Amino acid sequence: MRYDSPLAAVGNTPLVRLPRLSPSEDVRIWAKLEDRNPTGSVKDRPALHMIEQAEKDGRLTPGCTILEPTSGNTGISLAMAARLKGYRIVCVMPENTSAERRELLAMWGAEIISSPAAGGSNTAVKVAKELAAEHPDWVMLYQYGNPDNAGAHYATTGPEILADLPSITHFVAGLGTTGTLMGVGRYLREHVPGVRIVAAEPRYDDVVYGLRNLDEGFIPELYDESVLTTRFSVGSEDAVRRTRELLSSEGIFAGVSTGAALHAALGVARKAVRAGESADIVFIVADGGWKYLSTGVYTAESTEAAIEALHGQLWA
Amino acid sequence: MAIEVRIPTILRSYTDGQKAVEGSGATLDELFKDLDGRHPGIRERLVDEAGGLRRFVNVYLNDEDVRFLEGITTGLGDGDSVTILPAVAGGRA
Numbered sequence: 258m259r260y261d262s263p264l265a266a267v268g269n270t271p272l273v274r275l276p277r278l279s280p281s282e283d284v285r286i287w288a289k290l291e292d293r294n295p296t297g298s299v300k301d302r303p304a305l306h307m308i309e310q311a312e313k314d315g316r317l318t319p320g321c322t323i324l325e326p327t328s329g330n331t332g333i334s335l336a337m338a339a340r341l342k343g344y345r346i347v348c349v350m351p352e353n354t355s356a357e358r359r360e361l362l363a364m365w366g367a368e369i370i371s372s373p374a375a376g377g378s379n380t381a382v383k384v385a386k387e388l389a390a391e392h393p394d395w396v397m398l399y400q401y402g403n404p405d406n407a408g409a410h411y412a413t414t415g416p417e418i419l420a421d422l423p424s425i426t427h428f429v430a431g432l433g434t435t436g437t438l439m440g441v442g443r444y445l446r447e448h449v450p451g452v453r454i455v456a457a458e459p460r461y462d463d464v465v466y467g468l469r470n471l472d473e474g475f476i477p478e479l480y481d482e483s484v485l486t487t488r489f490s491v492g493s494e495d496a497v498r499r500t501r502e503l504l505s506s507e508g509i510f511a512g513v514s515t516g517a518a519l520h521a522a523l524g525v526a527r528k529a530v531r532a533g534e535s536a537d538i539v540f541i542v543a544d545g546g547w548k549y550l551s552t553g554v555y556t557a558e559s560t561e562a563a564i565e566a567l568h569g570q571l572w573a
Numbered sequence: 574m575a576i577e578v579r580i581p582t583i584l585r586s587y588t589d590g591q592k593a594v595e596g597s598g599a600t601l602d603e604l605f606k607d608l609d610g611r612h613p614g615i616r617e618r619l620v621d622e623a624g625g626l627r628r629f630v631n632v633y634l635n636d637e638d639v640r641f642l643e644g645i646t647t648g649l650g651d652g653d654s655v656t657i658l659p660a661v662a663g664g665r666a
Contacts (some may be wrong), residue, residue: 460658487641487663490658523634 258308265296265339267301268413272421272539273482274379277506278519284526285534286519288509289414292545296330296337296361298512299414299543304334304434306409307398308342317396319343324395326350326385328378328542329358331400331434336365347395349385351377351571357548377461378433379475400434402478410440419448426529429512429522431539432456432488435480437541442484457521457540458515458571460492489521496520496572497554497563500546504555512544513554513572576604576649579656587615591639596655601632602645604655619657631658 260266270293279286291299301441311317322345325335332348332384339346346367350358353374362369370388372381382401389397400406418425418441430437435456442454493513500516503509522540529536546555557563577666579593588594594612602624609616625645633638633656639647644666650653 425601460656485641488638489636490638490656491636492656495636520636 265304267305269417270294272418273509275503275509278502278523278525280526280530284529285485285537286522286526287539288507288542289418289539290505290509291414292511292542294334296334297545297547298330298334299437299541300330300334301337302409302413303400303406303434304331304398304405305338306412307355307400307403307405308335308338309407311396311398312406317344321345321566322392322395324349324385324389324392324397325400326372326378326381328381329354329362330506331360331546332367333358333365336362336367336399338515339367340365344429347388349388351381351410355548355570361548362477363415382475383449395565400423400436404479405444406434406436407440407479410437411444412440415441415444419445422537422539423449424537425449425452425539426534426536427453427455427522427525427538429457429518429525429538431518431541431543432458433477433514435477437543439479439481439484441513446484453525454484455521455525456485457489457518458488458490459496459517460490487525489524491517491520493567493572493573494560494564497567498560499523500554501560501563504546509542510546510555512546512549513516513552513567515542515544517542575651577654578604578608579654581658583659584615584618584657587612587618596647600645600649601634601639601647601655604649605645629659632656633658 273288275288294301314548317329323335323339324347325332326349328351336346348362349372350366351374352371359369372384389395428441432438438454438456445452486533496513496517499519500511500513502510503519518540522538526538553566554563557566575595576597577593577647578596580588596607598607605616605619619627619630626632633655634647
């Protein structure tokens with residue numbers, strides 16, 4: 258395939274069947290390899306789309322500073338596009354994200370402001386909102402509430418999946434900004450009667466959450482529960498275990514959040530097998546494992562050791 | 574019929590600090606009543622006055638959110654695992 262520029266090469270990623278992890282001939286699991294995007298993650302789609310829509314609306318003009326709360330991938334995508342397009346970029350990122358993500362952001366010229374580990378991405382969002390109030394001239398694209406985030410997936414990811422697999426019955430993706438699930442989910446619901454949209458929500462151990470209160474909880478403005486059919490909460494242990502299984506049985510080297518999506522995909526697959534239904538289940542490989550190598554989860558002797566290695570770190 | 578119930582930090586004061594306890598019941602509602610017998614007060618933290626799940630509490634059956642199943646009347650089976658969590662990103666508004 259030929260493109261006129263690196264940015265034009267976002268999207269059109271492969272969809273591959275996983276013959277070893279699929280439970281039967283009738284219940285098939287498919288991986289959408291979003292790590293094949295220019296900066297190596299699914300976030301290239303919303304980042305580029307949000308920037309280009311903001312340019313069209315006149316919100317982003319030459320010389321502008323972009324501000325974004327991000328646990329890594331969106332920042333990396335935005336920073337690459339910002340460098341090519343000539344914008345300054347400031348990223349607010351939880352302090353407990355991996356060293357590789359910081360290196361990548363710095364490599365693309367982003368300035369990083371660390372937010373406290375407690376509260377994870379929620380705290381990063383809060384800090385970014387405070388900075389935005391202090392610097393009204395900075396442009397916060399704000400992936401959690403920007404309809405162009407979901408819009409990118411509605412316009413590209415959804416149509417690509419349907420074209421490759423018209424028989425799709427389930428779509429599974431991680432729940433973060435909710436952009437992938439909202440965009441692909443809406444598109445598929447309009448075109449595939451009865452399609453099931455399944456969210457895999459990361460569940461961290463208490464170290465990451467800190468002392469959370471039952472009454473708090475950040476809900477991204479993009480989130481619309483009516484798009485979802487169901488939601489899985491996937492703990493670090495299962496996410497790590499599935500990430501390692503994906504590597505050992507199918508040769509796919511993916512980030513830890515992908516293990517969480519696979520865990521939910523296998524959960525709906527098991528239910529389909531029990532119900533005697535056939536199914537074509539697509540899940541998103543959000544990024545490759547490169548940025549998580551330093552955690553040691555891929556080479557640890559056992560899953561237990563890998564879980565220990567990841568303890569206390571943000572992985573989605 | 575044994576069901577494993579994972580308890581979040583914030584509710585472990587009801588379970589003597591235990592991260593997981595066992596309970597029984599044919600539905601989630603029955604399970605919470607059963608738990609309350611041994612851990613008095615815990616049910617009130619999970620269930621509201623109308624008998625439904627409290628707004629900022631998420632409950633998962635084998636990792637699946639019960640609000641997308643049959644809520645507090647969701648049926649349970651032997652060997653199932655129930656996880657109770659505070660609502661996080663994507664929780665209900």
